[in-house]
Amino acid sequence: MKSSIAPRRAAAKAAARRGTLSGWAFSVPALVFYAAFVIYPLILGIQYSFYKWNGVGPSEFVGLKNYIRVFTDSTLLGSIGNAFVLIAFFTLIPVTAGLVLATLIRSMRPGPFSSLSQTILFLPQIIPLAAAGIAWSWMYAQTGAINQVLNAIGLGALARPWLGDFQTALPAVGLIGSWVLTGLCTVLFLTGIGKIDQSLYEAVRLDGASWWREFITITIPGLRQEIAVLVTITIIAALSSFDIIYTTTLGGPGRSTLVPGISIYRIGFTQSNVGLASAFGIVLMILVLACVLPIQRLARASSK
């Protein structure tokens, strides 16, 4: 009896091993690309961050000097601060607005009006950020649409060059991000709401719950996963923003809209200081991970 089991076990083991092998074989193409375009550049970036190098000529090992500069240079630290302010506009506003809009659209009768509003809300998402930045900078100009509207309704005193004003420039570029990301949030939340068991809604309604009660007890818990995903995506978008700022304010006026993305680009490509740019890039990556990983953990814990 023993003799009959042993070969069967061996065969099963071999089959399992073959399964693992073919599994690896299938993932090889993806792994190769991942290694070549993500892992390898990341390791290079880490290596560069310890050197003083202009990108072309000879390099010099400088240890932690670049990292010390990142944490002591007030301009670089200021740009990180601005990126955190942007989280309010890239994450808080779109996710909140998306939740409300999705609930409203959901409560509408399905028909041309609800699909039209979905399409309109999603439109900004398919426009390249660079193009959105240019269009918005025209609207924000002294003679642009926003000031024209303000003048027309008698609020001309509020009119100002929104992107050229030290107080309003950062919120103004932030709102462009809100405008772009709200559509994405709404559409994702809509599909999420669709997956929530309708009987739950019926149950709370029978208990006489208000719209608000329904929203808090059924919709939000039901959308936990979507909220986690969107908060993650939008925080990354805020901390690594580049294109909107580059096409509107270039970081100005002064340094009021300077973000790490613009700083890294300038240090690396204009000033040809590849080492410092790499160090700042690595710090930014760690910062993004530090913000995003706890959210992932929270979402996983609460879904259990």
Place this chain on the structure above:
Amino acid sequence: MAISRTRARLARGPVALTAIAATALLALSACAPGGNAPVASDVDVSTELTTEDVVLTIADETGFPLTDELAAEFTKQHPNVTFNVTRDTFQNLTAAAPKLLASDTPPDLIRLPTIGDTVQDGLIANLDPWAEAYGWDKWSEAQLAPLRVNEDGVRGSGSLYQLGLGYSVTGIYMNKTHAEALGIDEVPTTIAEFEEDLALAKEAGILPIMAGDLDGVVNFVVQAAMNQYNDPKEMMDWILNVPGATYDTPGNVKGADLVRSWADKGYFPSDINAIDYASFVSRFQGGEGLFTFNGNWAAADTQAKMGENVDFFLVPTAEEGGNHVAMGAANSFSVAAGSKHLNEIVYFLNWIHTDPTARQIVTDVTGAAPGGDPAQEQPTVEPGSLIEKALAMSAVIGAENGQVDFMANATAGIYAGSIIPESQLLVTSQITGQEFVTRVQEFYAQELAG
């Protein structure tokens, strides 16, 4: 068994990753990044143009059509030589230049506003052998000096690494319609007179100075003001990175304070930090503003848009009868050390400076003198035109030895990293002239130190 397999799989992931990372790190740590500059192609210098078919590549700035027109004319005269001109914005081109030059197929000719490390890294060709072969020693040395780099990497003397396609000069454009309405019948000749005109305009509700600072062009005004209180050589040394040179001079502080006082009095547009170069030029040409600070490159276009209603003159001096100082520079181009057509591209550069048609094109398109041998006949210009005025201004600056480079060209990163953000604060009255000067100097020292 199932459990142990999962465990094995769990363990294998990180182990494999660590192994990959470790191998890669080992492979990388064996060599520091960079260090293999392209070897300059070894060619015999020749002043004869080849008869073979050749395609020359040029990387140039967007918005400056000069190279297109010169290339077309050259191909007309020498059909075997054709051109491939690519363009990018000033910012993008400066950022990409070292990588373009270090590639296996560098552009033969490239617009290179800041030399940076390109000479030390062996990326651009030393033109001395051709200078000797073509006899460029007859050319104006004042124009060639800023295009030289010595063995210590300092500009201003040493071997020739660049040539200019047109030499710019800057000044003030005045809207004559506004001037007449204000009773200004002559261009101001001192800063005091200029300030009187500014006050007149402000009082009459006309914008005194049209300027923009989204992309830093208000620094035409800032540097123009500094120039009037400074020894031009001091500023030039600073721009050329001569060791010991400083930006923190009493003259620079005085000039920056003057600009701050103009900001305090509301002489600039209220949305100045949202206006870019193209906007301020078109707004001035559309009639907004009494004065604007700009260069000869805008002369032909401004004349076309404003006709007779515009004047162009050198920035007035601090004292009556003082020497004029103006920003001006060669629109500098370099030849890639790795170019496969060194003789051909240098022949083209020499042709631009010596061929009468080419020299005429340079003046027509840029409003600038074509440079080269001063004894050669100068291009013809329409009498009374802005270009004629621009050429006369260049001559005055040449005679009074008052040319300084643009401070934005001091280092690769100083314009975007310091001059633009600090000037945005200065022209909105948030920092003093001394703060502006100190901060720019700090950034300069830090960037040069690496």
